[in-house]
Amino acid sequence: MDAPTTPPNPHYDRFGGQDAVQRLVDAFYRAMDELPQARTIRAMHEVDLxxxxxxxxxxxxxxxxxxxxxxxxxxxxxxxxxHMPFAIDAAARDAWMACMRQALAETCTDAGLRSELEAAFRRVAEALVNTQAAPAPPAALND
Ligand code: HEM
Structure with a gap:
């Protein structure tokens, strides 16, 4: 199955056009640089974003x-x-969504639009999960 890449999602004008998309993406990668839970996914990216x-x-x-x-x-x-070259598990998906939620909170004041977009992003992020988290080692090995 391929990710749903072009769902019917005519949000562009409501969102504020190209300037708003640019602001969202800037805020998104700023969040990826700053949020502790995004460290693993930040490390998957090039140093120069x-x-x-x-x-x-x-x-x-x-x-x-x-x-x-x-x-x-x-x-x-x-x-x-x-995205196959990157190990995307549930934690990576959630970290990506945390960055996107923060970016939307910073740049989109329309609460209805924001939750529609969050749901749409969530569907794509879910479709990109391609691995399960490594199981925790048995407790005995932690001694
Ligand atoms: C689920 C968690 C996700 C992770 C961990 C992730 C990670 C990555 C990484 C590591 C890259 C390569 C960037 C680089 O080389 O510097 C990338 C590229 C990209 N990602 Fe994601 N991503 C995720 C979700 C998403 C979602 C939900 C979308 C779209 C809504 C998306 C859209 C893209 C696009 C458009 C590219 C560039 C693809 C290209 O090479 O043309 N990603 N992502």
Whole structure:
């Protein structure tokens, strides 16, 4: 199964267009740099977040129903396939969502829109989980 990459999600204008998408992505990666629970997923990314920030901005513009800025440059999103090199377990999904929730809280004042977007992000993040957390070692081994 591939991730649901282009759900009907015409949020772009309500959200505030390109400037707002840019603000969201900036806030998102700021949160990833700052939140302790995001350390593991931050380490999966390049030190320089510039190129990733640009890709996510382009992708979200398209995903929210705005200009198709991602596909012409990168091809079909196929997010599940693109995330396969990274071990994404439930904790990584939750950390990603924590960053996105903080970014939405900072940049989107419309509470209804915010919860719609959170739910839509959550569906994509869930579809990108590709591994289970390593089981905890038996207690005896911790001695
Ligand atoms: C579930 C937790 C997630 C983790 C741990 C994660 C992690 C990553 C990582 C490590 C990269 C590569 C960045 C780099 O090379 O610097 C990446 C790229 C990307 N991610 Fe995620 N991601 C997650 C969820 C999502 C979600 C929910 C979306 C979309 C709503 C998304 C959209 C993207 C896009 C568009 C790219 C760039 C793809 C490309 O190479 O064209 N990610 N992600």
């Amino acid at each position: 510039g190129p990733t920030r640009q890709l996510l901005t382009r992708y979200l513009s398209e995903w929210m129903g705005g200009p198709g800025l991602y596909t012409p440059e990168r091809g079909a999103p196929r997010l599940r396939r693109r």
